Each structure stands twice: as C-alpha cells, then as structure tokens.
Amino acid sequence: MDLAYTPRQKAFREEVRAWLAANLPREPLASYDTREGFEQHREWERKLFDARLSMVIWPEALGGRGCDLIEWLIFEEEYYGAGAPMRVNQNGQLLLGPTLIEFGTEAQKARFLPRMASSEDMWAQGWSEPNAGSDMAAITSKAILSADGTHYVVNGQKTWSTRASFADWLFGLFRSDPASSRHHGLSYLAVPLDAPGVTIRPIQALNGKQAFAEIFFDDVKVPVDNRIGDEGQGWHVAMATAGFERGLLLRSPARFQYTARRLVELYKANREVADRDPSIRDAVIEAWTGTEAYALSAYHTVGRLAKGARIGAEASTNKIYWSELDLKMHETAMRILGPFAELTGDAPEAVEAARWLDGFLFAQAGPIYAGTNEIQRNIIAERMLGLPK
C-alpha cells in the first residue's frame, strides 16, 4: 500500500487541470436533452478529443491516450472537480466502446472507435422493449439474416433509449434466431439511425425534455459487418456491456464528490435555515463520508484490477451505492433550499436552486436505469452470496 501519486501521475493531473482552466466553456452549456444543447456538447467533445482528453484510457491508435486506470481516475477528478460539462456520448464511449475493444473485429474498432471518441458519431442504446424491461431476455425485436448473408432485416421496437432523438447510431440486442427464446439466439448489432425504415418518436421525460425516445424498425437493412461478436452470442456480449455499465466506468467517483462538495457549500451558506432540522447536518456529513467511501472503493478496485483481479458481481454493489447516494444528496439539497427548491431555471429567483432541481430530477432515474436496484440486489444475492434462484 502506497498512497502517494507518482511524479508522472502528478504531472498528468497538472496538465489536465491547466487544459481545463484554459478551455472550459465560459457559459454553462444548454441541457444535452435538447437539440441545441446536444450539439453544444458535441462541439465540446470534439475539443476534448483534439486535446486527446476524450477517452484517456483507450489506446492512442483508437483516438485515446493509453492511460491506466489510476490516470483515468485522476482525469475524472480534475474534470468533474472543475465543473466541466456532462459527457453527452457516454453511452457509446463508456458502454459500447469497451465492448468493441473486447469483442469487435479490427475493422470494426478502426471504423467505430475514433469517430466515437471524437463524437462525430453519437450513440444511443437499444436494450429495452415495451415488454422487455427488467426481464431483458424477453426481447422480441428481430434481425433476420438475408438469404445471401449480406445483411440483417430488422423489425420491432426499442424504447427508453437515452437521447436517441438526436443520436446517429444505436447499439443493442435483436433476436436473430426467430425460433429461439430467452437469452439464446440474440445478436448484438450497430444500427445507423438514418437508415430507411427507422422511425424515432421522442418521449418527454420528467424534466419536460426529449431525454429519451422509442424507436421503430420496419424492414431496416443492417449490413452483417455491423454485428458485434458472433451470431447468436449477443447475450454474452451484452452482459459484458452491462458489467462495464454497473461497474466503475460509467460513474466514476469524482462527479459524486463534486456534488458532495457543492452540498457542503450549500449547507454552510444556509446554515441558519438548515439547522432548524438537525437531520440535515447528518445528511451533509453522510454526503462526504458516502462519496469518499465510493472513491476509496474505486481506487481499491483499480489497484486489484492492476494486479490481475476481475470485477464480478460486486459491480452491482457499485450501482446501488452511487445511485442511492446521489439521490440522498439531492434530496438533502432540496430540503436545504426549502421553498426555493421547486423553482425552475427561468424563475427570476432561481439560480443555484435550479441546478439542484435538475440534478434531483435526474437522480430519480439512477436507481432505475442500467438495471433497477432490485435487479442488482438479486444479482448480489445470487452471484456474490450464492443464494438459490
């Protein structure tokens, strides 16, 4: 155990800090759940990419920087610590990206990854269907291989696809063997959203914006080269993606530590009002302890990975932990803000309050997306503790 950063790690931190100080947008970007904000975020991603800071853990040849996971944690600390914009293409970069690196052909990696790192291609997910939510193996959308074997013909419907209204591509699971059931006979495909036969219908989310969409496929032709992994092996490939998602990559500790710091500041600035309810002080303390615990767990996990360990079902404890912590912190902020908490961004008296409200609304989704926390608890019980199905 040696908890000092190396000179190289310190230099990297300084470099990232200096670059962010010089390049952060002067004004906050518009919400990436709007077309305007989405494109602003795309421009920001391009800027990051040009500085080789978009996907620091990817190999240089694929648009990354070849950093190890400790350096990635350092990058995240500087990035979120500086209050930099949310990452609009994270579903592609953090979920499909690692899957392609593990399962993609060399041609697929070269074709998709650099454009994903630069956000020239923006990616949406295609898992859930109207009758396949927590029970993802109930997927019925079909992808039938053409007689000449050159392409799949895709029919069906996907839903809850984040920012699909604005995205360029979709990745997800389709039933390629119509006689199959459950997790057999599924294939993992990348589908261009401008292909003929694709219809996107936005779904207005809790925040009033087009945060997600449902997608209809009507005889959509998808080249066979767009299949990731072997035919019928989609479930196996998707489970690897789910592992990454629940694990560390999607939710590094830094963004929650940043929220905790803001919460402590909010509490200090409003202490007279807040202390009328003594439980608020406790909740503020728990924001710091909770986010520190999450950061410490990340460093511990990264250290074990470097020594050859694999992340197993304990990834599910991560998902539960960060989503419930994030919710608790935002609830606490709402309680401190009291009658100002409900004010939206355009209300004359709302400034900081509106940012907390946005975060509060989004935090409601945390325990639901990426596999509900009930599903995560089942996974922990069955795969980590070995309890019977």
Added chain:
Amino acid sequence: MDFTFTDDQLTFREAVSRFLMTEAAPERLREIWDTDTGRSPELRKNIAEQGLTALSVPEDCGGLGMDDVAWALMTQELGYYALPDSLADAAYVAAGLITALPVGTASREEWLSRIAEGSIRIAVGHPVNPLVADANPADLLLLAHGDEVHAVLRDQIEVEANASIDLSRRLARVRWTPATATLIADGEAGRVLWAQTLNRGALSTAGQLLGLAQRMLDLSVDYVAQRKQFGKPIGSFQAVKHHLADVATKIEFAKPVLYRAAYALAHGEAGADARVSHAKLACGEAAWLAARHGIQVHGAMGYTWEVDLQMFMKRAWALDASWGDRGFHKARVADAILVEGAALGPGHTFEE
C-alpha cells in the same frame, strides 16, 4: 499509488484466520463465556505462541514492528471469530501508547518485551470510555488523570464489575489515586498520547465491527440457504435476498474506508482523526445492519441463545459505542469537513 495489500499481508491474514477458526470456534466461545473471569489463560498462551501479541511491538523490544495497516486486517479476524480476549487492547492499543513514550521512560522496554512475549495483560482506561475493559484480569492499567497518563498496577486499584450483555466484555468502574510514582506522561505529552490512543482504539474497534458484520452475513447466508418454507429455501425469496444484499453492499463500502484510516494513522496524516471516525461509523453501521437483517432472516431462531448469531450480534451492539459513540465520531467528521477552507471533493481523497 497502490491502494491494495501485499501478498505477504494477505497471507498473514489467512494464517490468523486459520488459527482462530479452531482456537476461537463458537463452542470455545460459549465455554469461555461461562467462566467467572471470561478469559482463558490457555487461549492467551496459544495466541502468544503464534506471535500475535508481538505484532506491533518494535523489533528492538522483541516484536515484529507491524503498523496500523496490518492491524486493519488482524482486527477484522478478531471480530470475525469474536475472540473472547482483549488481545488488541494490549498488543495494539497499549503497545502503541507505550512505544510512543520517550525511550528510557522507566519500565517502557520491560513492558514492551512482556507484551511481545504475551506475559502481561494491560487494560487501557481512555476517558472516552466510562468503564475500563478487562480491568480485573489486568496486570497493569494505563489510566488518565486529566491529560496525564498513569501506569497503575492491579493491586493499586479498586474494581467494580459492570456486567455487559456481551459476556466476552468484562467492564469495570475503576477507582484509584494518582501518585507521582504512577505518572508516566505529564499533561502536555499525555494529551498527544491519549489522542493517538483514541484513534488506535477506534480503528481497532472498527476493524472488529467489520469482521463481525462479515461473520453475521456468512451465518445468515448459510441459514437461509438451508431453511425451507413454502417448499423451498427462504434464501430464494427476494425479500430475504435483498436484506442480505444490503448488508453485503454496506460491508463492501466500509472496507476501503477502514484501510484508508489505517494508512492515515500509520503515516501520521493531519486528517487522520476524520478518517478514523469515518471508519468507525462505516464499520459500525455495517455491523448493526448485519445484526438487524441477520436476526430478521433467522426468524425466531435468531432470537435464541442456542443459535450462534447472538454472540456476534452482542459484540457488534457493544463495540459500536466503544472508543467513541456515533455522536462523537460524527462530530469529528463534521469538524473536519465544515471548517473554513476544508479540502473536499474530487482529488482530495489521498492528498490534502
């Protein structure tokens, strides 16, 4: 930056676990509970023979010179087996205080050598604990008079036993008279010593609480996998699974907090107080949840004397408020994070 243990440290932990598995099996625990003293000279002798009393005694006094990080692993094993012995009080907490006395302080080297060989029982009367654990069987007591530290022999004190629900804990009110002859550190030096001692005591307790939490989880998993209702193991029901998944999650996120605190203590970091208090809180909460959910999934069996769970629950309930209760430790965390200019947020987990 490497926040993991070495193979040697992990091997050491496994060896301790194997040793305690037989020496401190639940049936042994029950036998020792039934004795008047609550302590087994034979058990202490075996512990000393394994070298466990010598862990943190400096090498020039016959010890192994291990640091707080090693104790973060060791104390988890002490908790996991609910060891009915105050080993950590003498071999870690008292050894740390005595080691910190200036070299040449009367009896310093003698006490350390005797701790290492396992021939002395030392009780520590820190002001944060109103009652002294193991005062009765102690050979020597380290007691506070204001900030002063006094080393007092057993025959110089009066002891009034206070029974605990955890029969492994033997608590007493100690009455004694400070004298020049018993003084080993004056108020100025003592203030520092007692502060360090508090952190070691709290870290030791935190480690034991985490070990207890893991043991209660393991016992509960075994029970719900075997017990059948409605024709299947109750562990197959989601309501039961989720109780235990919550315990597993609490434990998972308490571990690295304990390790960070141990490192802070071993390296004398300025922020060590808050790190140790965080560890005490996180491990205490994990242990209490493991107890609450543990008894729930055991059903009525969990409420009996017969089932082993009770011994671990009682230790967890007792240790939670030992070496500072939750209010005490929350206040220390609050002091650290609410102070003007506190280094909080991303990038301050390892550097201040």
